[in-house]
Amino acid sequence: MSxxxxxxxxxxxxxxxxxxxxxxxxxxxxxxxxxxVLPFAVLLVAFLLLPMAYAFKLSLYRSTLVEGEVFAFAxxxxxxxxxxxxxEGVVRVVLFGLVQTPVMIGIALLAALLIDHATSRFxxxxxxxxxxPYAVPVVIGTLMWGFLYSQETGPFKFxxxxxxxxxxxxxxxxxxxxxxxxxxxxxxxxxxxxxEIYESAKIDGAGAVQIxxxxxxxxxxxxxxxxxxxxxxxxxxxxxxxxxxxPLNPGAITQHYTPNVYAYNQAFSFQQYNYSAxxxxxxxxxxxxxxxxxxxxxxxxxxxx
Amino acid sequence: MTALKEKKGSVAxxxxxxVMALYFLLPFWWLLVAATKDNDGLFGSAPLxxxxxxxxxxxxLVFTSEDGIYLTWLRNSAMYAxxxxxxATVVSALAGYAFAKLRFPGRGALFALLLGLIMVxxxxxxxxxxxxxxxxxxxxxxxxxILPALLNPFGVYLLRVYTHDSIPDExxxxxRIDGAGEFRVFRSVALPAMRPxxxxxxLFSMVASWNNFFLPLVMLSDNQLYPLTVGxxxxxxxxxxxxxxxALFNVIVAGSLVAIIPLIAAFxxxxxxxxxxxxxxAVK
Numbered sequence: 001m002s003x004x005x006x007x008x009x010x011x012x013x014x015x016x017x018x019x020x021x022x023x024x025x026x027x028x029x030x031x032x033x034x035x036x037v038l039p040f041a042v043l044l045v046a047f048l049l050l051p052m053a054y055a056f057k058l059s060l061y062r063s064t065l066v067e068g069e070v071f072a073f074a075x076x077x078x079x080x081x082x083x084x085x086x087x088e089g090v091v092r093v094v095l096f097g098l099v100q101t102p103v104m105i106g107i108a109l110l111a112a113l114l115i116d117h118a119t120s121r122f123x124x125x126x127x128x129x130x131x132x133p134y135a136v137p138v139v140i141g142t143l144m145w146g147f148l149y150s151q152e153t154g155p156f157k158f159x160x161x162x163x164x165x166x167x168x169x170x171x172x173x174x175x176x177x178x179x180x181x182x183x184x185x186x187x188x189x190x191x192x193x194x195x196e197i198y199e200s201a202k203i204d205g206a207g208a209v210q211i212x213x214x215x216x217x218x219x220x221x222x223x224x225x226x227x228x229x230x231x232x233x234x235x236x237x238x239x240x241x242x243x244x245x246x247p248l249n250p251g252a253i254t255q256h257y258t259p260n261v262y263a264y265n266q267a268f269s270f271q272q273y274n275y276s277a278x279x280x281x282x283x284x285x286x287x288x289x290x291x292x293x294x295x296x297x298x299x300x301x302x303x304x305x
Numbered sequence: 306m307t308a309l310k311e312k313k314g315s316v317a318x319x320x321x322x323x324v325m326a327l328y329f330l331l332p333f334w335w336l337l338v339a340a341t342k343d344n345d346g347l348f349g350s351a352p353l354x355x356x357x358x359x360x361x362x363x364x365x366l367v368f369t370s371e372d373g374i375y376l377t378w379l380r381n382s383a384m385y386a387x388x389x390x391x392x393a394t395v396v397s398a399l400a401g402y403a404f405a406k407l408r409f410p411g412r413g414a415l416f417a418l419l420l421g422l423i424m425v426x427x428x429x430x431x432x433x434x435x436x437x438x439x440x441x442x443x444x445x446x447x448x449x450x451i452l453p454a455l456l457n458p459f460g461v462y463l464l465r466v467y468t469h470d471s472i473p474d475e476x477x478x479x480x481r482i483d484g485a486g487e488f489r490v491f492r493s494v495a496l497p498a499m500r501p502x503x504x505x506x507x508l509f510s511m512v513a514s515w516n517n518f519f520l521p522l523v524m525l526s527d528n529q530l531y532p533l534t535v536g537x538x539x540x541x542x543x544x545x546x547x548x549x550x551x552a553l554f555n556v557i558v559a560g561s562l563v564a565i566i567p568l569i570a571a572f573x574x575x576x577x578x579x580x581x582x583x584x585x586x587a588v589k
Contacts, residue, residue: 025481026408028487029407029408029409029487030407030408030409030410031409032403032407032409032487032488033403033407033408033409033412034409034411036399036400036402036403036407036487036491037399037400037403037404037409037415039395039396039399039400040396040397040399040400040456040461041400041415043396043452043455043456044418044419044422044456044458046452047430047434047452047453047455047456048422048425048430048456050437051430051433051434051436051437052425052430052433054433054436054437054440055432055433055436058436107325110321110325111322111325114318114321114322115322117318118315118318118319118322120319122319122322122323123319123322125326126322126323126325126326128573128576129326129329129330130325130326130329131572131579132329132330132333132569132572133329133332135512135565135568135569135571135572136516136565136568136569137515137516137518137533137534137564137565137568138516138518138534139516139518139534139535139537139538140534140537140561140564140565141332143537143541143557143561144332144333144335144336144561145332146541147335147339147554147558148331148332148335148352152348153339153347153348153352153554154335154352155335155351155352155353176328176329176332179329180329184579184580188580207310207314208311208314209314233424233426236426237426237427237428237429239428239519240518240519244538244541247541247542247545247546248545260428260429263432264432264523267432267435268523273436276432277432277433277436280429280432280433281429281433283426283429284425284426284429284430287424287425287426287429288424288425288426291424292424
């Protein structure tokens, strides 16, 4: 019977203002809320905000043999902007993104449209086949393609690692690994569309290809935007593939091949921690700001709420 | 006429899918074939077909090279994946539930911060985290790999969305009326209802950790602590550069095969959750 009483006090805060029991409840809920998010908040500070702040601080200093750490303000950033090796890497990842992103999203979209259209046993097998590369560690995916690219162990009599084509070869690895992931994202969006629209389009005489291009694709624009965004973010941070394949052709895949590879080598090959921190921070800022601009520019289409 | 046209279209669609499937599966086929060859066979026989069968020898080599260090790497990978996977899931479940169902001051601001921080690129954080950990003398311990992996803003987001939509407030209210404390309500009412999403977050965190390379590469210098990804890369480096006494290519190939089998098995068994996770995250 006592439960009935509690229901009343919870459901009907009397005209005389919040009852003491209710106030107590709010306080209890607030405390619980804070305790529940505490571990996450601590991790957020320790492994996101603190490292970012620390890297920013480091990036403002310069270590010298004579004086030790010296405040250098924007020197490291100025150096980065003027550094031809860094600029080369930036230009490379931008170029890479401009070519690889549309190619991969195109393949993912084609695959998604195909499995959405064909409902055969084979299309289910195909869906699995396209997605399996995503489950493979990038290191191992890159190793496999490294063997396939090699003229000694691979089936192709073509030098995939010469400096002219190596960027494309790396792009192929990224495409192979992530196209299936994006396909599933786009396929899920296609599955969410109302089927009746296709019926009326069919009655109007539209073929399967027309329906795919003119109806399905525009209707999953928000998913396409997000897939593109995540691909661009990944592209700018390009690291593992070039690092793994570096020993195969150090002349073509240099120590400054991408900004991330450059930052890594500055830190661990040359102990230039301050400069490395500046590059990392710059890269992080570019990706962060870029994602925001992209989301803002496409906010009508994007689904991030 | 239209029926014929549709059939033609379907054939064309299947041909395109077939060609694409060959592309996606080619490296796996190569790996399967190559893992059965010895080092000479790897270089001397047709790359995409079997030659002499040395799979068993190769596997023996994988597990005995350098005093069986591969097994240590395999154990490390599993340990990192399990500890960071479970840890990240617990942390995300608590926070995701609180964001969805508990009113507390600062909730809106903290969640907005979280949404912004999902955009912070993970790899740009690796070097800064290393520099900080070096200051704290935590580098080259298992914690340097596990602790940063516990932070999973996307997992929190996913669990918040799921919890918000799938658990009615009345259910929690009923438990509170029955006298349950907030933690009790979470554990016995919310947690069971969150199970499908929890499995998804667990799966994604574990795979992310199993596949992780940059973080352990930077944090660890003791090869007894390496996960498989970093270990295989050191073998590959020494084999490619060819500084004597190093592992041979056939060991790396067989080692790669062993490393991806658990993932592919998990992926095939738990397909439902993979798709669930991608869908909630991307299309919602």
